[in-house]
Amino acid sequence: MRSTDNSTSWYCEGCKTFHLNDHKKWTDDMGDFYCARAWKRLTKPQNNTFRQRVNYAREAFLLGEDSRAFDKCFEMYDGAFVVTALMRLCQTDTLLNQAIQKQMSRPGVIAWQKTAASLAHIPSTKLSQKAAAHRVYLENRAHGYVQPSLL
Secondary structure (H helix, E strand, O other): OOOOOOEEEEOOOOOOOEEOOOOOEOOOOOOOOEOHHHHHHHHHOOOOOOHHHHHHHHHHHOOOOOOOHHHOOOOOOOOHHHHHHHHHHOOOOHHHHHHHHHHOOHHHHHHHOOOOOHHHOOHHHHHHHHHHHHOOOOOOOOOOOOOOOHH
């Protein structure tokens, strides 16, 4: 949905609501409009910790975002743990589940399910702690990647 020149409001793709024209809006490279709050989430993610990266990836899926910041959520040596956290969230968050099913290929979803299953022995409360330990382990290795379920 787009605002027209004569309308009194515009549709924000970020928060999925209409805003009055006096609301400042930003436009992405696809021509979609975003309010200040949604734009900040897209352009200035604070995804340094495991929980922040999981939350950012969730928001990105819900917004249909495919950005460098989104990719970074999975590139800190603990991507398998982020995937596992997202798949566990899908069990209770139907919007996230629908967004993942819509945006990913079927083989991609199956691969994520297998990754989550390989880490099923780790309780959700310990997932970030195990992810941090795995990051330290891999950062201190000379080279190579080891699947976390094999540790």
